[in-house]
Amino acid sequence: MIDAKDREIIEALQGGLPLVSSPYAKVAADLGLDEDDLLFRLADMKSRGVIRRIAAAPNHYKLGMTSNGMTVWDVEDRYVAALGAHIGALPFVTHCYERPRALPDWPYNLFAMVHGKDRDEVEEKRAQITAILGGACRAKDILYSTRILKKTGLRLKKKG
Secondary structure: OOOHHHHHHHHHHOOOOOOOOOHHHHHHHHHOOOHHHHHHHHHHHHHOOOOOOOOOOOOOOOOOOOEEEEEEEEEOHHHHHHHHHHHHOOOOEEEEEEOOOEOOOEOOOEEEEEEEOOHHHHHHHHHHHHHHHHHHEEEEEEEEOOOOOOOOOOOOOOOO
């Protein structure tokens, strides 16, 4: 559960941090809080699972990465957690997660998003992942993006 002040914090941050040199100080001041109190409350909400993270959601196309592929892998269950952590730590993987298979049509349980300036670059990165997964990988595929989808986190309805 969250209290009224936590809700205010979430509402203030759900549209993004202000583009100023000290964004947390600005948000804290706008909410009538001390910056340390704001940071404490955010850490507390994160530790309780109320929020998962505060992160940038870049437009990869505007950054010059016009080829984007969700690589999908069928990895042996006993290795997927350890290998997934390794893949997720690669500098060119923007997000990586395990999901249940949907057999018989969808055998993949590990997903890793890869971006590049062109498909050749994405395929080179996918080859690096293939080498890391080695014999634990039984099948693979890649789903290339054809457009940018709306990227937003949770949005609370403002009270009042």
